[in-house]
Amino acid sequence: MAEIRLEGITKVFDKKVRAVDDVDLTVADQEFMVLLGPSGCGKTTLMRMIAGLEYPEHGRVLIGGRDVTDLPPRKRRIAMVFQSYAVFPHLTVFENIAFGLRMQRTPKAEVTRRVEGAADLVQLTPYLGRYSAQLSGGQRQRVAVARAIVMNPAVLLMDEPLSNLDALLRLTFRAELKRLVAELKTTTIYVTHDQVEAMSLGDRVAVMREGKVVQVGTPMAVYDRPATQFVGSFIGSPPMNFLRGRTERENGYARVHLGAEALTIPALPARTDGEVLVGIRAENVVAEATPTPGAIAARTEVVEPLGSHLLVTAIVGDQRLKIQARTDFPAQPDTPLWLRPEPDKLRWYDPATGQEIAAG
Amino acid sequence: MTSVARDLPASPGVETRSIGGHRRARVRRRLFSRGLLYVAATGLALWVLAPIYLITITAFSPRPVVYGYPKEVIPSQFSTDTISFFANATGVLPSLWRSVLVAVVTLVASTIIGAPAGYAIARFAFRGRNAFRLTVLSTRAFPIVILSIPLAVTFIDWGIYDTVWSVALMHTALALPFTILITSSIFVGVPKDLEEAALTLGCTPATAFLRVVLPLALPGLAAASIFTFVLSWNEVFAAVILTLRERTLPALVLSQLNDSPIPFRFAAAWFMMAPSLLFIFVIRRYLLGLWGRVSR
Numbered sequence: 001m002a003e004i005r006l007e008g009i010t011k012v013f014d015k016k017v018r019a020v021d022d023v024d025l026t027v028a029d030q031e032f033m034v035l036l037g038p039s040g041c042g043k044t045t046l047m048r049m050i051a052g053l054e055y056p057e058h059g060r061v062l063i064g065g066r067d068v069t070d071l072p073p074r075k076r077r078i079a080m081v082f083q084s085y086a087v088f089p090h091l092t093v094f095e096n097i098a099f100g101l102r103m104q105r106t107p108k109a110e111v112t113r114r115v116e117g118a119a120d121l122v123q124l125t126p127y128l129g130r131y132s133a134q135l136s137g138g139q140r141q142r143v144a145v146a147r148a149i150v151m152n153p154a155v156l157l158m159d160e161p162l163s164n165l166d167a168l169l170r171l172t173f174r175a176e177l178k179r180l181v182a183e184l185k186t187t188t189i190y191v192t193h194d195q196v197e198a199m200s201l202g203d204r205v206a207v208m209r210e211g212k213v214v215q216v217g218t219p220m221a222v223y224d225r226p227a228t229q230f231v232g233s234f235i236g237s238p239p240m241n242f243l244r245g246r247t248e249r250e251n252g253y254a255r256v257h258l259g260a261e262a263l264t265i266p267a268l269p270a271r272t273d274g275e276v277l278v279g280i281r282a283e284n285v286v287a288e289a290t291p292t293p294g295a296i297a298a299r300t301e302v303v304e305p306l307g308s309h310l311l312v313t314a315i316v317g318d319q320r321l322k323i324q325a326r327t328d329f330p331a332q333p334d335t336p337l338w339l340r341p342e343p344d345k346l347r348w349y350d351p352a353t354g355q356e357i358a359a360g
Numbered sequence: 361m362t363s364v365a366r367d368l369p370a371s372p373g374v375e376t377r378s379i380g381g382h383r384r385a386r387v388r389r390r391l392f393s394r395g396l397l398y399v400a401a402t403g404l405a406l407w408v409l410a411p412i413y414l415i416t417i418t419a420f421s422p423r424p425v426v427y428g429y430p431k432e433v434i435p436s437q438f439s440t441d442t443i444s445f446f447a448n449a450t451g452v453l454p455s456l457w458r459s460v461l462v463a464v465v466t467l468v469a470s471t472i473i474g475a476p477a478g479y480a481i482a483r484f485a486f487r488g489r490n491a492f493r494l495t496v497l498s499t500r501a502f503p504i505v506i507l508s509i510p511l512a513v514t515f516i517d518w519g520i521y522d523t524v525w526s527v528a529l530m531h532t533a534l535a536l537p538f539t540i541l542i543t544s545s546i547f548v549g550v551p552k553d554l555e556e557a558a559l560t561l562g563c564t565p566a567t568a569f570l571r572v573v574l575p576l577a578l579p580g581l582a583a584a585s586i587f588t589f590v591l592s593w594n595e596v597f598a599a600v601i602l603t604l605r606e607r608t609l610p611a612l613v614l615s616q617l618n619d620s621p622i623p624f625r626f627a628a629a630w631f632m633m634a635p636s637l638l639f640i641f642v643i644r645r646y647l648l649g650l651w652g653r654v655s656r
Contacts, residue, residue, distance in 0.1 A: 052559075052560075053559065053560070072559065072564070073556075073559045073560045074559065074560070074561075074562045074563060079561070080556075080557070082553050082557055084553045086551070086553040086557035088554060088557070088558075089554075089576065090572075090576055099558070099561050099571075100561035103563055103567070147557075147561070151561065157560075
């Protein structure tokens with residue numbers, strides 16, 4: 001039970017690489033926070049500083065209101081699941097899970113009880129006597145999780161715990177992990193570069209890029225209202241479409257020129273003037289086979305049937321965008337189609353900075 | 361296989377037979393290469409075991425048999441006469457004991473000094489790490505004679521000349537470069553993640569080392585210790601210079617048995633050989649016992 005507060009955390013490697021750059025982040029008690037970002041964005045380094053395996057050059061780490069910035073890992077009440085699992089090869093599964101309790105000199109009977117309880121939670125009971133080399137990747141991952149949760153940590157840290165599993169196992173474990181963490185109610189920080197994992201697991205997601213946190217929010221909020229062009233193109237599959245356009249106001253209405261085409265919409269964010277980037281998700285564009293009022297003309301380039309829907313790559317002027325169409329939509333390459341974006345799903349970005357231009 | 365199938369007419373019977381023939385050929389080839397492996401392994405084993413065997417039977421044969429020709433491969437007579445005579449000769453047992461002592465002290469000292477240095481090289485990036493790695497080896501560039509004589513003077517000053525300690529110190533100096541380099545590569549082989557996991561589970565850096573790194577490094581350390589033990593056990597040059605009366609076994613053998621009759625030389629060889637073989641057998645358990653378990 002603990003809130004985590006990071007204040008102005010900065011980590012510099014080799015005196016020049018700013019791996020983590022002035023990060024402020026608060027994770028509420030019992031919250032499941034996902035740190036999401038491409039490789040090298042500093043998310044693992046940030047987690048290691050919370051664990052105490054790295055120390056920041058600047059800033060403070062507070063766990064449950066206590067300043068732990070300079071404390072070693074063992075005094076932080078954290079437990080960590082490593083990407084490699086780090087299961088001790090010279091100990092049995094039982095001794096692996098019991099390791100932390102033994103370090104705390106827990107009485108023998110209690111060690112047995114708690115280890116068996118944790119093993120039961122992750123369905124490892126039949127394997128307690130085995131060594132790491134005799135386990136599959138999935139079982140090793142469970143050992144790592146059991147070894148962490150048996151400690152009753154205030155904070156559970158997980159560093160890409162699913163990335164070494166094959167696709168099918170990953171799907172199963174993702175749901176299992178979500179159930180487990182929801183049951184335990186431990187404050188959890190979870191590092192991943194997989195946006196689907198982040199969306200499905202997190203109460204909130206912190207998107208990182210080049211050492212900075214670019215956006216923090218619920219998965220739906222981050223998906224729906226990316227704070228920057230980067231977030232929009234990193235989260236979602238396919239990524240959000242971004243179209244260069246020019247805005248124009250006209251007695252109460254507004255218009256966006258996309259090349260030769262123009263889209264009339266009810267309102268624009270106040271600060272939008274001139275050049276903008278228009279962001280729109282693939283599923284928020286309605287495709288029409290015939291000219292429709294409020295739709296812009298486009299040309300179909302590629303059609304990809306994906307079972308549940310069609311993924312259509314369309315060309316508007318000289319810009320491409322991907323849209324979702326129903327499976328019965330008569331899409332053919334090199335034929336015209338008409339696109340009607342849902343006006344309230346349009347997002348506006350500054351073409352120079354990539355930052356969202358706030359509404360209102 | 362496909363080319364064979366393509367060249368043959370499309371009759372199923374013929375094709376099956378050809379594949380069968382092919383399989384037989386493959387089995388034959390596999391048997392052949394396995395046979396070759398056994399021949400090579402047997403050859404290697406004989407290369408090592410034959411001298412050990414010959415020395416042992418000669419050492420335990422009565423004297424006339426030793427001089428007799430042709431040599432017997434399977435001894436007909438057993439006698440401990442030569443061995444016991446040799447063992448009871450002046451200075452042999454004490455020098456055997458000294459040799460053991462020197463080797464053990466060398467082993468302990470070089471591990472205590474060398475393993476932490478190896479760990480530091482493996483784990484910490486510090487200024488001049490690569491230079492240090494090279495300098496460590498360079499101590500072996502000095503000939504032992506050049507090192508031994510000034511050392512003899514120093515040891516006389518310190519009052520430990522002609523004791524096991526002087527020889528052990530010298531042997532430690534000789535063994536250290538290898539201990540440092542071997543242990544550093546052993547510690548590199550223990551993933552850092554494991555150590556960090558131990559730290560997050562309540563270990564101090566010291567207990568993480570003792571409970572996680574050390575057990576995993578043990579097989580490697582055992583290998584390094586075999587090396588050190590044998591190095592010290594066989595070293596004769598420094599031992600001859602640094603001792604006069606308190607000779608280690610090789611020094612004694614070298615200085616006194618040069619003119620002895622052949623049976624005694626065999627007895628001496630056996631005495632030289634037996635303890636180090638025994639040591640290797642004891643250590644071997646740690647080698648195999650742990651390597652089987654270290655994970656992928």
